[in-house]
Amino acid sequence: xxxxxxxxxxxxxxxxxxxxxxxxxxxxxxxxxxxxxxxxxxxxxxxxxxxxxxxxxxxxxxxxxxxxxxxxxxxxxxxxxxxxxxxxxxxxxxxxxxxxxxxxxxxxxxxxxxxxxxxxxxxxxxxxxxxxxxxxxxxxxxxxxxxxxxxxxxxxxxxxxxxxxxxxxxxxxxxxxxxxxxxxxxxxxxxxxxxxxxxxxxxxxxxxxxxxxxxxxxxxxxxxxxxxxxxxxxxxxxxxxxxxxxxxxxxxxxxxxxxxxxxxxxxxxxxxxxxxxxxxxxxxx
Amino acid sequence: xxxxxxxxxxxxxxxxxxxxxxxxxxxxxxxxxxxxxxxxxxxxxxxxxxxxxxxxxxxxxxxxxxxxxxxxxxxxxxxxxxxxxxxxxxxxxxxxxxxxxxxxxxxxxxxxxxxxxxxxxxxxxxxxxxxxxxxxxxxxxxxxxxxxxxxxxxxxxxxxxxxxxxxxxxxxxxxxxxxxxxxxxxxxxxxxxxxxxxxxxxxxxxxxxxxxxxxxxxxxxxxxxxxxxxxxxxxxxxxxxxxxxxxxxxxxxxxxxxxxxxxxxxxxxxxxxxxxxxxxxxxxxxxxxxxxxxxxxxxxxxxxxxxxxxxxxxxxxxxxxxxxxxxxxxxxxx
Numbered sequence: 278x279x280x281x282x283x284x285x286x287x288x289x290x291x292x293x294x295x296x297x298x299x300x301x302x303x304x305x306x307x308x309x310x311x312x313x314x315x316x317x318x319x320x321x322x323x324x325x326x327x328x329x330x331x332x333x334x335x336x337x338x339x340x341x342x343x344x345x346x347x348x349x350x351x352x353x354x355x356x357x358x359x360x361x362x363x364x365x366x367x368x369x370x371x372x373x374x375x376x377x378x379x380x381x382x383x384x385x386x387x388x389x390x391x392x393x394x395x396x397x398x399x400x401x402x403x404x405x406x407x408x409x410x411x412x413x414x415x416x417x418x419x420x421x422x423x424x425x426x427x428x429x430x431x432x433x434x435x436x437x438x439x440x441x442x443x444x445x446x447x448x449x450x451x452x453x454x455x456x457x458x459x460x461x462x463x464x465x466x467x468x469x470x471x472x473x474x475x476x477x478x479x480x481x482x483x484x485x486x487x488x489x490x491x492x493x494x495x496x497x498x499x500x501x502x503x504x505x506x507x508x509x510x511x512x513x514x515x516x517x518x519x520x521x522x523x524x525x526x527x528x529x530x531x532x533x534x535x536x537x538x539x540x541x542x543x544x545x546x547x548x549x550x551x552x553x554x555x556x557x558x559x560x561x562x
Numbered sequence: 563x564x565x566x567x568x569x570x571x572x573x574x575x576x577x578x579x580x581x582x583x584x585x586x587x588x589x590x591x592x593x594x595x596x597x598x599x600x601x602x603x604x605x606x607x608x609x610x611x612x613x614x615x616x617x618x619x620x621x622x623x624x625x626x627x628x629x630x631x632x633x634x635x636x637x638x639x640x641x642x643x644x645x646x647x648x649x650x651x652x653x654x655x656x657x658x659x660x661x662x663x664x665x666x667x668x669x670x671x672x673x674x675x676x677x678x679x680x681x682x683x684x685x686x687x688x689x690x691x692x693x694x695x696x697x698x699x700x701x702x703x704x705x706x707x708x709x710x711x712x713x714x715x716x717x718x719x720x721x722x723x724x725x726x727x728x729x730x731x732x733x734x735x736x737x738x739x740x741x742x743x744x745x746x747x748x749x750x751x752x753x754x755x756x757x758x759x760x761x762x763x764x765x766x767x768x769x770x771x772x773x774x775x776x777x778x779x780x781x782x783x784x785x786x787x788x789x790x791x792x793x794x795x796x797x798x799x800x801x802x803x804x805x806x807x808x809x810x811x812x813x814x815x816x817x818x819x820x821x822x823x824x825x826x827x828x829x830x831x832x833x834x835x836x837x838x839x840x841x842x843x844x845x846x847x848x849x850x851x852x853x854x855x856x857x858x859x860x861x862x863x864x865x866x867x868x869x870x871x872x873x874x875x876x877x878x879x880x881x882x883x884x885x886x887x888x889x890x891x892x893x894x895x896x
Contacts, residue, residue, distance in 0.1 A: 282674075290676070291628065291675075337637065337816070340813060496840065522838070531669060531808075532812070
């Protein structure tokens with residue numbers, strides 16, 4: 278666990294560090310990836326995080342919103358996060374330019390169990406912007422490639438235009454030690470990849486559950502059916518991991534809204550094994 | 563340790579305390595009891611309880627957390643330090659004092675909320691025994707003795723002559739230590755100052771242990787929660803009045819060139835509380851009502867080994883549609 282406050286002495290847990298936007302990548306029509314640098318070199322020096330953790334990002338005056346850190350702790354030159362334009366804060370973020378300041382609080386929450394993944398075959402299943410948290414883990418794993426077994430990545434989006442991180446998908450596809458399958462719900466004339474929903478494509482892909490772990494993130498409906506598909510394929514609940522999204526304000530277990538039953542997604546998660554959440558997943562997620 | 567003091571000398575003592583700290587006491591504002599800066603007025607006897615719980619003295623309903631401005635065009639974030647100025651709050655009831663302690667673990671821990679904890683540290687709580695059963699209350703069902711409290715620094719019982727005080731903490735003792743206004747008292751005198759509580763029921767209405775057991779059993783029953791929440795109008799009054807409800811929102815206010823972020827009370831009764839752009843896990847009313855009851859009687863015991871309700875009865879007495887939590891708990895205990 279890395280759950281200690283990395284806030285500056287004398288400041289409150291609610292006060293963000295300022296970060297500068299050093300690069301903006303337009304992923305799709307409505308999604309952008311931001312590359313950030315801490316303004317204060319001392320903060321940059323002291324900062325650390327683990328794949329799967331999230332942070333609270335501010336546009337001061339507009340508010341704060343929760344996003345995972347989508348870059349890997351093995352690549353600490355800058356931090357990355359990806360934002361789909363859906364509401365007030367995300368809209369404000371989309372209006373920012375390189376050189377603008379963003380408030381940053383974090384990292385918060387738990388992380389993917391890298392220790393338990395060592396030596397295992399890994400199956401990553403992402404949908405839409407849900408690839409962002411998996412991407413941190415995938416980069417992390419690829420930067421220590423010899424520690425892990427076979428790696429398969431299944432990624433789906435609604436249409437070819439909705440695919441995020443196309444540059445990563447291409448790079449992973451060119452890596453001979455990684456199997457990449459990309460699918461869309463509805464193709465177009467130029468689309469040469471698969472067409473089909475993620476859980477169905479997963480069943481066709483039929484990864485073996487032997488010595489394997491599956492890690493999934495996407496819209497709630499996709500996660501729900503992916504869990505069913507994985508169980509059909511023989512994956513047991515402790516072999517299946519996911520990272521959940523809930524509305525959050527504080528990010529540190531106080532504001533009271535991100536709970537699923539007694540579990541707070543912000544501090545008990547966002548990473549959960551299916552074992553931990555199977556009783557809640559069909560109810561309040 | 564027990565001490566006693568006459569009515570007149572008690573007021574003298576409070577005015578001496580004003581030299582070293584702020585003193586808050588019950589007062590009426592627009593006809594409703596609240597806690598305000600004590601202006602040497604006579605103190606009410608048989609003060610029932612404040613309409614709003616005193617949680618707002620610890621978790622402010624609107625609290626600036628930090629501010630920003632742009633001197634010379636570049637953004638600068640400014641800390642707002644928590645207050646350390648000492649204060650004494652007189653007149654806290656056993657239920658509300660307990661509630662403040664119940665909230666503590668949420669705001670402490672690895673990510674301490676310095677504002678809440680600072681408020682706690684700078685406060686001496688002077689509690690007072692109840693003489694009237696508050697409307698809607700069920701404190702004894704929640705294991706609270708309205709004439710005793712381990713959660714205040716000093717706890718008082720009223721007598722004909724004045725007050726008997728039980729020193730609960732060192733912080734409390736320090737306030738009285740060496741003070742010529744006080745006279746030694748005894749456990750016997752303390753016991754004999756236990757008085758009848760006007761309007762108190764003989765029987766307890768439900769067994770808290772059965773409620774806790776029942777929560778695990780009944781939590782998944784949509785029918786039950788649909789039924790008990792049917793008349794709820796999502797006004798959130800219960801959550802604002804409640805001494806243990808602590809859910810909050812973070813939001814910004816700004817004018818050109820500067821602004822601040824605020825922590826403000828929020829409520830699980832509102833659909834917007836958990837609404838995300840494409841999904842809301844608690845869109846239906848019965849889920850939100852279940853969350854409120856579940857948070858207090860099911861999740862909180864799992865996370866903090868205590869129930870997050872003190873039975874003050876504010877939610878029962880002031881619900882605009884008479885939704886009675888006691889009746890819901892009775893159903894859950896079945």
